Structures are given as C-alpha cells and as structure tokens.
Amino acid sequence: MILDFETIKEELIIGFKGGEGELLTRNYVDENARIMLSVLKPGARSGLHEHATNCEVILILEGEMTFHYDDGEEVAHNGDVHYCPKGHCHWFENLTDHDVHYFAVVV
Numbered sequence: 816m817i818l819d820f821e822t823i824k825e826e827l828i829i830g831f832k833g834g835e836g837e838l839l840t841r842n843y844v845d846e847n848a849r850i851m852l853s854v855l856k857p858g859a860r861s862g863l864h865e866h867a868t869n870c871e872v873i874l875i876l877e878g879e880m881t882f883h884y885d886d887g888e889e890v891a892h893n894g895d896v897h898y899c900p901k902g903h904c905h906w907f908e909n910l911t912d913h914d915v916h917y918f919a920v921v922v
Contacts, residue, residue, distance in 0.1 A: 818843050820852040833862025834906065849921040855880065860908030866899050871921045873897045873907075878915035882907045 823841040831838045836859025843850045855878075863883070873880075875891045882889050882897045884905045891897050899905045909915045 818850060823852075831859075831861045832864045832906070834860040834908075836860060836909075847922065849919075851919045851921075853917055853919065855907070855909045855915040855917070857909055857912045857914065861906045863904060863906040865904045866901055866921075868901065869921050870901045871899045871905075871919060873899075873917050873919040876916040876918055878909070878913050878917075879911050880907050880915045880917065881910050 820841045820843075823843060825839055825841050828838045828840060829836070837856040838853060838859060838861075839856070840851050840853040873882075873891070873896065875893055875895050875897075877893055880891050880897075882891060882905055884897070884899060885903055889897070897905075897907075
C-alpha cells in the first residue's frame with residue numbers, strides 16, 4: 816500500500832500531548848499503526864508521555880530535534896532515528912529557529 820501524504824488533510828495541533836507550540840501533521844491511522852508526516856515549529860515541544868502499549872520510531876527528515884528519553888537527553892539531526900520502546904517515556908522539542916520535518920510510526 817502506498818500512502819500519499821499530499822492527499823491526507825494536514826492538521827494543526829497546539830500543545831501536542833500537553834506540550835506547547837505548533838505541530839502540523841498528516842496522519843494515516845488504522846487498527847495496526849499510526850503513520851505520521853509532521854512538522855514541529857520552532858520553540859514547540861510535546862508533553863511527556865509513556866508508550867505503555869506501543870512503541871514509536873521517529874526519523875528526522877530535516878532539522879534538529881531534542882528528545883528527552885526516560886532520564887536522558889539526545890539530539891537528533893537529519894537522517895537520525897529516535898526509538899521509544901514499549902514501556903518507556905519521552906518528550907521532544909524544537910530548540911532551533913527552523914522547522915523540524917519528521918516521519919513517525921507508532922505500532
């Protein structure tokens with residue numbers, strides 16, 4: 816199956832998962848996965864959340880995103896992948912003055 820994100824309506828989310836700022840996202844969702852193509856605006860961040868029943872994989876397409884994973888912090892750049900396994904917590908933020916474009920899958 817090919818997913819054409821250009822045909823999926825873009826949504827603006829303010830304060831994703833209790834965070835701050837703007838997230839633009841196009842999501843494909845079925846009973847098995849949520850597949851997202853998103854843009855995190857400068858200064859925006861998600862709220863802390865646990866992946867209690869699933870995991871998440873985030874590929875940075877453009878920009879730099881700071882992840883707070885369990886008790887650590889890591890910075891991901893173009894081409895880097897952040898993985899949050901089932902049973903772990905994370906939140907992320909854009910500390911730059913440029914948009915961060917990323918592709919994410921939650922299964």
